[in-house]
Amino acid sequence: MTAMTKHIKNSWYVASWSKDLGVSEPFAITILNQPLVLWRTPDGVVRVLEDRCMHRFAPLSLGRCEGDRLRCRYHGIVFNTEGVAVEIPGQDEIPERACVRAYPAVERHGWVWVWMGDRDRANPESIPHVTDLDTPEFHLGAHEFDMNAEATLVLDNLLDFSHIPFLHADSFGISRAWATTHPEMVVLEDGVEYRRWVVDEELVPGSEELVDVWSVFSARVPGIITMWNGYYPLGTAKACDFGPPPPDLPGGRNINVTSQAVTPMTDRTTRYFFSWGPRKDCGDETIRDYLMAMAAKAFGEDKVMVEAQQAMIDAAPDLRMLTITADSGQQLYHRILDEHMREAGER
Template sequence: MFVKNTWYVAAWDNEVTESNLFSRTITGIPVLLYRTSDGALHALEDRCCHRGAPLSIGRREGDYVRCMYHGLKFDPTGQCVEAPSQQRIPPQARVRAFPVVQRNRWIWIWMGDPEKADPHLIPDTRWLDDPAWRSLDGYIHYDVNYLLIADNLLDFSHLPFVHPTTLGGGEDYAAVQPKVERLDDGVRIIRWALNTEAPPFATQVKNWPGKVDRWNIYNFTIPAILLMDSGMAPTGTGAPEGTRVDAAEFRGCQALTPETENSTHYFFAHPHNFAIDNPEVTKSVHQSVVTAFDEDREIVTAQQKSLALAPNFKMIPFSIDAALSQFRWVVERRLVEEAEAERQGKAA
């Protein structure tokens, strides 16, 4: 089950052009994304209402899409406007349309009730196209349930062990107890490691005379969006008090979008605000993140395979699980609320 009434990241903006038909499965539903001649985005269920063939393997005809099975043509709202050899088109001959918004390089889609699709609810990811920050686009496909990936992102104590040559840093970082705050739609995590070794990905692009004070401060909110203020500065220069001297600062933007119950789209970027005129620094930061996220995928995929062999396996909770436990509680609460609202709607 997935939360429906929320904004999911469907694609990077450059994945959907004015000439292509782009298909991606989101929460178990095949979706067709395309742009009309005015550049406007449209999202339709990628399944012809006649016999269920994918519209994405059809063809563009101006601002319309024609199914290449029996020739039905659909307008950008999903309405069938032409059916060869048919004198009358049934009014119910249409495919579902989804609210879709492009903002700060990400294309967001609403899979639930269209009347509740408020664009003001879209998270702020302005660092993705802010000229004062630099990053590269990232995408990874997981054959894993999105909540297991969320668990990984909600507990950074794994960094020194899974990512010793990239994001890790010293093993003392794993001993740091983060502060976890409950939000209405997720959790906020504040993690400081003082007088610690800088992680390898940072020392590759910036030099410090000694150890650093390191921070990871992020919100993780429904459906599974991580927005993070992270970085490091020379120890004792005032970073914990808000003074960031000679710092390496990052604004991580990550989004997990369920494809199916056992597969996930992972969108990410790691914008930085130093050495922004040096593309090699941006490439180095990005490659370190890609390498680290591939390491995450390896361990989490192995975890899912292990759990699949033991459906009754009970995980033993530790104090480091506070954030992930709270986030799963928030998700479960939303699922229950949506199920109840749907039940009441059917009963009315």
């Protein structure tokens, strides 16, 4: 198969960490090839407009915030939070064409989410649940970086566990059991979930102590990922009949969670957000920083591979990739994405 650019418009996309968006500080990002400007008004509300003044196409993200309004720095046209031009210096009449598009935005779980589709279909209740960055239960770190590759390739990489023992031997350092142990795949309303036990796994890379690992990985449209891992004494998987461990099961160690978002910027650029950290009874900020450093190294390895993949695809766009058993999770996710796009009238 070939990597295809298929992204649903009627969905919420992560544009920024909430903590990174200051008051009266314009912030630029492109999502689905649409340049956007975000800013936080003095009352703390995030607003989003098309990042293009219609006069001379100057980026509004280079402009200046004035209260809850945004002034283009090039010729001084002022826009309100709905994208309506309310002032053009030197003239009284304001043409309708001077206005720009406004996008619905919501802050939730430590992220700023932007609705890229039809405004009247924006429902914040459809935002996927992830672990809040400020949750009192976990020590979580936060980071993001860009990849010069189409978002579908990035998401396919994250949906594929079979590459981890090979590409990430020097970072995650996990056994080949993660490639050969096939998870139970559960179809969700908006995505797919992998559930699995991996037995006889090292507690940490290089450790002589072996454990059973229970892992739950979820990928939801349009590219939101969560993962929960818990490490238990050997024999726990068998005692649970290889089903989910009870929430109050004693002996859990290294319990950690990660939340991730894949945001398509252009046809060849993607912004990848991730948080990771231990439950507070399983580790402190030192463990959090260790996990984040390990993740940054691993995802840097992914970046090199995915960008090289993209170059190969662009060099021979008519070639079709070979599908193997390990691709089943990716295929299932894309079928669900296609269904959502058809329901939204985008297919």
